[in-house]
Amino acid sequence: MDDAKRLLDSLPACPVETTLTLIGNKWQALILRDLLSGTKRFKELQRSIGSISQKVLTSNLRTMEAQGLVHRQAYAEVPPRVEYSLTELGRSLKPVIDALWNWGESYKASLRAQSK
């Protein structure tokens, strides 16, 4: 497909940089973390991430949708319901989130040991 070729050509040569262009900001990584546990509505996601504004969450979700990481499903109900989930590509980033989790966990454990 031409789309894949164009996308491939637009990516940095280095694989580390490639991944960072997709989850290169903190919010995108936290959205991934929270959608890995399952589909969420906008308000649920905002609550689980914590200190994120509606505007910033909307803009990051749109970016991730365009990158093929997040799927947005709107239901024609009253009031309208919108749910977000990870695509297969989004779910494939689990090992990256796991690596971030594991390092953060052991870093905090070593600080706890030092502060005793």
Next chain:
Amino acid sequence: MDDAKRLLDSLPACPVETTLTLIGNKWQALILRDLLSGTKRFKELQRSIGSISQKVLTSNLRTMEAQGLVHRQAYAEVPPRVEYSLTELGRSLKPVIDALWNWGESYKASLRAQSK
């Protein structure tokens, strides 16, 4: 130690967020990537990262030094020589960089397969 306790208290509860506060921007991850292969002088680092300005590289190196990830060694020579290397804590982030590398590599492989 009180320092470790203070640092620990300042970190987010979530381990993923903790790691992101330390390598939460693209430049810091790329500095890590390039120092994992060994000690580098400022100019070498600037060249290997690519499109980073002197100002942005200096500011990120200072942040990473303050966080205990990077060690700065100045030699009293003429002209003065300054080298940067990873601390033990910095090197411990290798699995995170590896996870970023592996995902980027397989993502590009899948795009290559699609564009054939």
